[in-house]
Amino acid sequence: MSFDVLFNQFLSGIARGALLFLVASGLSLTFGVLRVLNFAHGSLYMLGAFLSYSIWKWLLIPVYGFYVATLLSALVIAGIGLLIEYTILRRLYARGWPEQLLATYALILIITDIVKWFWGGEFLSIPRPEPFTKAVFLFGFPFPSYNFFIIILGLVLVFFLWWLVYKTRLGDIIRAAAHDRDMVSALGIPIPWLFTSIFVLGAFIAGLSGAVTAPYGAIALGMDIEIIVECFAVVVIGGMGSLPGTLLGSFIVGQVYSFGIMYKPELALAFIFMVMAIVLVIRPWGIFGRPER
Amino acid sequence: MEANNTTDKNISWLKSGWWLILLVAAGIAAPYVISEFYLLILGEALIMSLFALSFNLLFGHMGQLPFGQAAFYGLGGYGIAMLMTKFQINFWLSFLAGIGLAALAGLIIGIFCVRLRGIYFSILTLAFGQLIFVIIYKWHDFTGGDDGIQGVFPPEFLKTPIAYYYFVLLVFCIAAFILWRITNSPFGYILKAMRENSERTEFLGIPIARYQLTAFVISAAFAGLAGALWAPFYRSVAPSTLMWIKSGEPVMATILGGAGLFFGPVLGTFIITFFHAYILGFTHFWAIIMGTLILIVIFFLPGGILGFIKEKIDNRKKTDQ
Amino acid sequence: MKKLAVFTVFLCIFTMFLAPVMAQAGAPVAKAEKTAAPKAAAKADTQEPIRLGAIWDYAGPCYMLSESAVQGIKIAVDEINAKGGIMGRKIDLIVRDTEMKVDVGARETKDLILREKVNFLIGPCSSGVALAVQVVHAESKVLRITCMANTEGQVVDKFTPYVAQVVPNTYMEAIAATRFMNKKYPAAKKFCTLAPDYEFGRREEAAFAEEIKRLVPDSEILYQAWPKPGEKDFTSFITAIMAQKPDAVHSSLFGGDLVAFTKQAAPYGFFEKIPFIALYDLPVFIALGADAPDGVMAFGRGCFFMDPNPKMMEFVGKYRKVRGAYPDSWAVQAYDSVYLIKAAVEKAKSSDTEKVIAAMEGITLDSLRGKFTIRPLDHMGSVPCYQGVIAKDPNYTFKVWKDVVRVPGDQVWRSEEGVREVWKKTGITR
Secondary structure, three states, X not given: OOHHHHHHHHHHHHHHXXXXXXXXXXXXXXXXXXXXXOOOHHHHXXXXXXXXXXXXXXXXXXXXXXXXXXXXXXXXXXXXXXXHHHHOHHHHHHHOHHHHHHHHHHHXXXXXXXXXXXXXXXXXXXXXXXXXXXXXXXXXXXXXXXXXXXXXXXXXXXXXXXXXXXXXHHHHHHHHHHHXXXXXXXXXXXXXXXXXXXXXXXHHHHHHHHHHHOOOOOEOOOHHHHHHHHHHHHHHHHOOOOHHHHHHHHHHHHHHXXXXXXXXXXXXXXXXXXXXXXXXXXXXXXXXXXXXX | OHHHHHHHHHHHHHHHHHHHHHHHHHHHHHHHXXXXXXXXXXXXXXXXXXHHHHHHHHHOOOOOOOOOHHHHHHHHHHHHHHHHHHOOOOHHHHHHHHHHHHHHHHHHXXXXXXXXXXXXXXXXXXXXXXXXXXXXXXXXXHHOHHHOEEOOOOOHHHOOHHHHHHHHHHHHHHHHHHHHHHHOOHHHHHHHHHHHOHHHHHHOOOOHHHHHHHHHHHHHHHHHHHHHHHHHHHOEEOHHHHOHHHHHHHHHHHHHHOOOXXXXXXXXXXXXXXXXXXHOOOOOOHHHHHHHHHHHHHHHOOOHHHHHHHHHHHHHHHHHO | OHHHHHHHHHHHHHHHHHHHHHHHHHHHHHHHHHHHHHHHHHHHOOOOOEEEEEEEOOOOOHHHHHHHHHHHHHHHHHHHHHOOOEOOEOEEEEEEXXXXXXXXXXXXXXXXXXXXXXXXXXXXXXXXXXXXXXXXXXXXXXXXXXXXXXXXXXXXXOOOOOEEEOOOOHHHHHXXXXXXXXXXXXXXXXXXXXXXXXXXXXXXXXXXXXXXHHHOOOOEEXXXXXXXOOOOOOHHHHHHHHHHOOOEEEEXXXXXXXXXXXXXXXXXXXXXXXXXXXXXXXXXXXXXXXXXXXXXEEEEOOOOOOOOOHHHHHHHHHHHHHHOOOOOHHHHHHHHHHHHHHHHHHHHOOOOHHHHHHHHOOOEEEEOOEEEEEOOOOOEEOOXXXXXXXXXXXXXXXXXXXXXXXXXXXXHOOOHHHHHHHHHHHOOOO
């Protein structure tokens, strides 16, 4: 294999990893602070994609309509996240995680049917927005510029989350709360408020990533289940609730899949789960995860 | 304290005991009373109940929530289906092999999973379940991939719906009885102790990892049994029975019926199965109804339906006294 | 406590002994029901409605296809009922959802047969569900017309007389598409394939491999990609295929997967560099809009732009009135299925399954896609396969095909000897 071929496969893996990171970071963030494994994260992602299509169609802004639609749909999903947290999850924090897990599982069922109801299950698509319609050339080999957009967005998100978690006062609270919830509460910091804002942020990321995938591929029913399984693989490999872990996990999954496709296409998907199993056998809590107390 | 507990148990056992006999009698009489279709649903409900009971051994009695139970269920089905269709091995041997396969997978996966607690345990079982799903799904030449395996016929005398129903009922009764014995044995009490406080249990000198592993393997074997019962029921098996979505079904059934009681999962499964068959008769928006039902139960009936009923009865008893 | 336990065990053992006895005792009951049913049916032949069960997958990628298929069925049923039904008997349509799960599919099929007492079944969408459902209805001896799930397994490997196929099966479709591609690019020798990893994709590519070896003996397949159905990111597949530098790519992607692939492959200049064929049909064109690549080869199963005959266009008009949208090929095939049942019942002068099956064998139907015949041997319809090239058309807001080729099914289907050869392996005698 020549270098440019391998390099291209590597880049494809990066693009895939970036897409996964967009979705998985929200899942991981929510888990890190709330200790809630949000099964419905994928459903919010799907809802974000469908919503961005409808908003884009309704706006009919010629060139930059997509960006407006993306932002609006992410905001709407954040609002839905607020609703979910406020009406459902908040009442379950005292009840233990099995109920929370099952509640988010119930939300998958509900959201899937809502999407069916409103959009009828058609697969939809948004044309790629300017200026990301064409390809850029690397070593004389084309690479879609929209993939770069996704990678850049992923990097921006990494930076933003890193800044939020490690450089702000809110971040201090987040890290403290992830470590010892009661202590933070004892210091007079309103935990419910913190939880709500983190959940809303997670939902925002889900909506954003869903909207961003709309021009990338197709929007279709079932995309929620597809993505959430891969996100589980990502966060489990990287370590639940860890930002660097999620980044590394998406990178690994993207690369394993990409090169798996090249060398043994029929087993590419199995490779991801094998890597995951190996990681878990060595470090049951993931590469960057902390052993639970 | 201890004595108090056992007398309590005696009363509840007596109470549920009479119900049990009535229910078994009803089960035996069912083919004479209900139509063939409802008999089919009843059989399905019994199989899924067994699946839910296997789940609840870990969840209700040991306090761990496995989310990969469908993998064992599916492996049981695949075990019997592959041996029968690919290797022409007789039904009974394949049936046992299906259970054995699930138990073996349970042992291997269990070794890694029992090291973890709480939500991490759930995620790890989910991940391993998904691994098994992907292997079966992708190994097209051997397992048939997405199309699954068809033509898993039970022996001639079990071929009629009524005969197979009795077979299911019989297996269910025996399996439920064994599971009930397990949960009420010293072994079961240790599981309960681990649920309440695993650290303290460990300090008592009990090797909790070994106990958890044993429970995990037993649970996997019973899930495999349910799968091995199911495959000949509709004569086929497919990878979708191993998916994590399927693993959610016993969780829903258990929470709906009540995890704290032995027969909670059974009640939950019966409600879901019959309700599902009924709802699909006129709409395909089943998921939203089920989702809402689950939320309602979580919020308003924290102990599940059976838990709620038991609480009511207990309260009445207390006021009577 | 012990007493009760012993009692339960006793009950269990009692049941064990009782079971075979009861089964035999129960069997006459079941038989009595069964013998009663034909009697009722015989009497009913003159007045009672014919009950038609539609079993479809209202979930995931199948949701939309199922919706349009059921719409096609409904239009046909309404037409027939408006004209007085089949031999004076109205058609009752009962629709059921499988959730695209084999277990639910098997149970709902049983429900349709046992509780709704349907005479015929139409559906489903997913090939995996179809194979599972087939075991159930064949055992209950109910005829199913399959008009979307097109795996050859239904009529060849796992043949049962209780199924008939009015959609080109995977073998026919792939053979026709391969020949079309070979005619367009006769010099192509090195190929890659790209197909969704399930029954349908696996079988299409197997047939492609078989046929291309026949047409170009020194051809070779360099690489086969199997994305899972519902794949959202094809980038890695695209770069892996392009790295192989094939002369052409045969694909059986369809629906949302094909939309995603097309959008992601275009920036690589994939379609300018490599001749490509896939299942580009109406919903894909509508979703892709201007992004549909002109000049790329396509195959399909009979949409209005593939076969704009007057009968088809009349159906298009009706469908648009009801749904406000153009019908895709799924609706067309489902519509034809209802008329196949009508023709067979009228020929048999009865709705008795065995008689209808006998009448259906060799029947010729004047369908929306022209005339086709049901082959008596394996109940495969000689339905046409279509191929064409993607192009703009001023009449439509979406892209359609040009240079359409219509290949009658009897030119591409597996020969009777070929079918028998497979049967020898799978143990089917007929």
